[in-house]
Amino acid sequence: ETPQATNFLRNIIQDDLQNGRHETIVTRFPPEPNGYLHIGHAKSICLNFGLAKEFGGRCHLRFDDTNPAKEDTEYIESIKESVHWLGFDWGSHLYYASNYFEQLYQWAEQLILQGKAYVDDLTAEEIRAHRGTLTEPGKESPYRGRTVEENLDLFRRMRAGEFPDGAKVLRAKIDMASPNMNLRDPVMYRIIHAPHPHVGDAWRIYPMYDYAHGQSDAIEGITHSVCTLEFEDHKPLYEWFLANLPVPARPRQYEFARLNLSYTVMSKRKLLQLVQDGDVSGWDDPRMPTIMGLRRRGYTPESLRSFCDRIGVGRSDSWIDMSILEESVREDLNQRAPRAMAVLHPVKLVIENYPEGEGEQFSLANHPQRPELGSRTVPFCRELFIEQDDFMENPVKGFHRLAPGKEVRLRGAYIVTCTGFVKDETGAVTEIRCSYDPETRSGLPGAERKVKGVIHWVSARHAVAAEVRLYDRLFSVPNPAGDDWKALINPASVEILRDCRLEPSLARAGAEERFQFERQGYFCVDLRETRPGTPVFNRTVTLRDSWVK
Ligand code: ATP
Ligand code: MG
Ligand code: MG
Numbered sequence: 001e002t003p004q005a006t007n008f009l010r011n012i013i014q015d016d017l018q019n020g021r022h023e024t025i026v027t028r029f030p031p032e033p034n035g036y037l038h039i040g041h042a043k044s045i046c047l048n049f050g051l052a053k054e055f056g057g058r059c060h061l062r063f064d065d066t067n068p069a070k071e072d073t074e075y076i077e078s079i080k081e082s083v084h085w086l087g088f089d090w091g092s093h094l095y096y097a098s099n100y101f102e103q104l105y106q107w108a109e110q111l112i113l114q115g116k117a118y119v120d121d122l123t124a125e126e127i128r129a130h131r132g133t134l135t136e137p138g139k140e141s142p143y144r145g146r147t148v149e150e151n152l153d154l155f156r157r158m159r160a161g162e163f164p165d166g167a168k169v170l171r172a173k174i175d176m177a178s179p180n181m182n183l184r185d186p187v188m189y190r191i192i193h194a195p196h197p198h199v200g201d202a203w204r205i206y207p208m209y210d211y212a213h214g215q216s217d218a219i220e221g222i223t224h225s226v227c228t229l230e231f232e233d234h235k236p237l238y239e240w241f242l243a244n245l246p247v248p249a250r251p252r253q254y255e256f257a258r259l260n261l262s263y264t265v266m267s268k269r270k271l272l273q274l275v276q277d278g279d280v281s282g283w284d285d286p287r288m289p290t291i292m293g294l295r296r297r298g299y300t301p302e303s304l305r306s307f308c309d310r311i312g313v314g315r316s317d318s319w320i321d322m323s324i325l326e327e328s329v330r331e332d333l334n335q336r337a338p339r340a341m342a343v344l345h346p347v348k349l350v351i352e353n354y355p356e357g358e359g360e361q362f363s364l365a366n367h368p369q370r371p372e373l374g375s376r377t378v379p380f381c382r383e384l385f386i387e388q389d390d391f392m393e394n395p396v397k398g399f400h401r402l403a404p405g406k407e408v409r410l411r412g413a414y415i416v417t418c419t420g421f422v423k424d425e426t427g428a429v430t431e432i433r434c435s436y437d438p439e440t441r442s443g444l445p446g447a448e449r450k451v452k453g454v455i456h457w458v459s460a461r462h463a464v465a466a467e468v469r470l471y472d473r474l475f476s477v478p479n480p481a482g483d484d485w486k487a488l489i490n491p492a493s494v495e496i497l498r499d500c501r502l503e504p505s506l507a508r509a510g511a512e513e514r515f516q517f518e519r520q521g522y523f524c525v526d527l528r529e530t531r532p533g534t535p536v537f538n539r540t541v542t543l544r545d546s547w548v549k
Contacts (some may be wrong), residue, residue, distance in 0.1 A: 007313040009047070009254060013055055013224060025057035025223045029083070030064040030097075030213070033075035033197065035268035036283040036290040037082040039304070039325070040259040046308035047256065048226055049088040060220055061090035065098045066212045068196040076197065078283070082291040087301045097207075097216045098199045104207050104215055105159065107245045108170060108188060112151045116244055117188060118144055119154040120171050127169070130176075131184050137177035138184045144173065158191055161204040165191050172211075174240065182237045186210055214238040218247035225251045228258040229317065256313050262478040263322040264289040265485065279489060280474075284528075286538050287474040287493050297471060298514055298524030298540030303332040322473060326541050333514060333522040333540065338366040338373055341411065341456040342502045342517040342537075344468055346385035348460060349402075352419060353435045354382040359459065362442065364412045376505045380413050383460040385501045390455045391432050393421065400452035402432060408453040411518060415440040415451055456518045463501035466535045468523065470495040473547065502535070509535060519543070 016022050027048040031037060037045075052059035061083060065071050083090070111117035120143045122130065132138035146154075155170055157163065170189040178184055188211040195201045217225045231238075232255045242250055265271065266289055274280050274288070284292035294304065307328040311320050359381025366373040386402070395403035402408050407417040414436040422431040439446030472493050480488040506515070514524040521543050526536040 007047070007051075008315065009051060009224070009226065009256070009313060010054070012254065013051060016223070017055065022223045025052065025055050026060065026221050027052050027057065027224050027226060028060040028062050028095075028217065028220065028222050030062045030216075031079050032064045032067070032070075032209075033072065033079060034067070034070040035075060035272055036078050036288075036292055038266050038268075038271065038289045038291065039261060039294065039307075040266045040289075041082075042086060042291055042304050043259045043308050043311070043313075044226070044228075045083055045086055045088055046305055047313055049083075051224070051226075057223075058093055059088070059090060060093040060095055060222070062095040062097060062216060062220070063198065064209065064213065064216075065096055065196070065198055066207050066209055067192070068194045068206065069192055071197050073197045078292060085295060085301060086291060086304060095216075095220060096198050097212050098196060100212070100216055100219055101199065101203055101207070103219065104212060105205075107215065108207075108211070109152065109155065110246075111172065111188075111244060112155060112170075113148060114244070115148060116173050117170055118146050118151050118173055119158070120144070120169050120185075121167070122169075124166060124169075127187070131181065132176070134179075134181070140176050141171075141185070144185070155189075158189070158205050159203075161193065163191055165193055167191060170205075172237075172240070174237075180233060180236055182210070182234050183240070186237060210234055210237050211241060214242050214251065214253070215245065215247060217251040218242060218249045221249050222251040225253045227253060227255055229255045229315065230258075231255055255315065257315055257317045259311065260317065260319045261289065261322060261325065262319055263473040263475050263480075263490075265475070265480055270485070273486075277486070279486065286469070286471050286526075289474075295512075296527050296538065298333075298512075298522060298538055299329050300332050300336070300514070303329040306332065319478070321478075323545050323547065326545065330522065330541050330543070333516065335370075337514045337516045337522055339364075339368070339518055340503055340506055340515045341378065341458055342466075342468070342500060342506065342515075342520065342523070343385045343387055343456065343458050343463075344470075344497050344500045344517075344520065345388045346458075346499065346501045347388045347391065347429060348431045349384045349386045349416075349457065350431060350433050351382050351384070351416060351436050352433055356382055359461075362412050378412065378503050378505070379459045379462040381459045381461055384410070384457045385460055385463060386432070386455055386457050388429070390453075391418070391421070391429060393429065401455055402434070402453075407451050408455055409440075409451050411454050411456050412442050413457070414438070414442075415449065458501050458503050460501075462504045464504055464507045464535065466500045466502050466506070466537060468497045468500045468537045468539065469526070470497065470539045500537075502537075506535065507533075514540070516543075 029048045049059045120141050130139045169187045171185045174183045176184050189205045235253050286297035361377040363375045365375050391402040402418045409415050416434040416436045418434050420433040424430050474493050475488050476490040477488050509525050511527050522540040523537040530536045
């Protein structure tokens with residue numbers, strides 16, 4: 001199935017263009033700047049910007065900044081960075097709902113004048129109690145009958161800052177018996193004495209999402225306002241405001257299923273809690289499902305876009321397994337990442353019959369299938385580092401690497417035979433000894449000789465010391481829900497290795513450069529904590545899906 005075939009919105013738009021309902025389409029991505037964007041937002045970004053691009057329309061980036069208590073300019077900046085990094089561009093179409101506050105206020109006065117809105121003195125709790133249930137109609141507020149003059153006067157005084165937070169709200173006067181709870185006189189404005197990250201201290205009252213959203217869409221000429229399914233029940237309210245106000249356009253709302261991803265959490269409230277409690281190093285911690293976290297982890301924009309294509313856009317809620325996201329980056333990096341050798345748990349290997357001194361240089365291809373990526377030289381000498389677990393004193397059945405008397409090929413170099421090893425007083429192997437067969441140098445006829453194991457290595461004298469962080473899934477279970485969700489954090493979500501040895505070409509790697517460390521996985525240079533001379537690498541993903549359920 002092609003990705004397009006799973007996107008029902010394409011058909012709607014195609015129809016609208018064909019039968020002349022719209023000449024061009026305008027979509028928008030409307031984040032609230034109260035956190036960093038996550039992979040669920042990436043789905044919405046790919047959808048909205050993708051549809052605009054496909055049909056020659058445009059997509060706006062609009063900050064839905066109606067609640068100053070939770071919003072911050074740091075979030076505004078990170079959101080812009082995330083959208084750009086993902087590969088999308090709003091051009092000159094950057095908007096803020098807060099820029100429409102004056103217009104929204106004027107329209108609210110018009111609803112009051114039409115008798116369709118009133119100031120209510122009930123507390124938030126009382127309003128909730130009056131709202132009723134699905135089977136029981138709500139109760140009207142005792143303030144519902146206020147006159148237009150009284151409402152107008154009180155609303156103006158709310159704006160002027162005369163009342164404390166929570167003292168009053170403005171509500172739409174719709175229907176307290178409506179089967180749709182959203183139509184039981186929804187709150188339009190509340191009092192918040194807090195400065196706003198975008199419009200400063202201009203306002204003491206702020207519109208609710210439901211009152212701001214549709215009108216913002218209308219002001220911007222949005223044709224297709226795409227949101228997640230939980231807003232389906234809000235659609236009649238969206239329509240009600242547009243029908244009762246002199247808006248310049250009639251956008252339409254369409255809903256799609258949000259992305260749910262296993263082994264992580266995506267609510268911004270929970271992500272914020274992880275940051276605030278220090279469970280992660282920040283919003284861009286490489287274990288976070290945020291776009292900035294995935295970036296630091298080594299995900300490419302292409303891999304996230306292809307993930308979004310692959311999962312499609314539908315109207316039924318479902319869970320996507322983390323392995324699908326991991327597979328999308330694995331496939332992308334397999335194509336693009338140059339290969340390199342890195343020893344993460346080093347132990348020395350001494351080649352007894354190899355001459356002391358400078359050693360030699362091997363030329364190794366950077367990519368087995370892509371000769372255009374060229375090659376690099378890798379120094380080789382008498383003392384190397386190999387992985388501790390590529391040696392076993394008493395090899396188990398099926399172990400085809402180094403063991404006393406056994407031979408193995410050193411990738412791109414020679415076949416060596418283990419002649420002995422040295423242990424320290426704790427019993428740990430500190431050195432492995434071997435001899436090499438000069439006839440088996442890569443490229444010589446002797447190299448054809450078959451050996452079962454091939455291992456990677458680095459020259460001890462030339463190796464670069466580095467820190468490598470092995471990241472894994474943030475949670476141990478597919479659905480970390482419930483009050484105790486934080487107890488489900490994977491205790492092994494990161495392992496920091498401080499004494500790794502890398503082939504010297506990696507000393508030149510710059511921030512965010514990505515590699516396949518042979519036999520280990522895909523790694524990238526950390527964006528923040530790498531320093532010249534002391535590189536830090538993050539493991540993006542292992543070579544194969546090795547998650548044990
Ligand atoms: P949260 O509930 O975690 O605070 P939100 O939906 O309130 O998230 P917004 O900033 O309002 O976050 O989201 C901006 C846009 O991204 C909205 O149109 C929303 O529908 C969409 N979006 C948010 N989460 C997801 C998701 N998991 N899958 C798809 N789209 C999403
Ligand atoms: Mg939210
Ligand atoms: Mg929201």
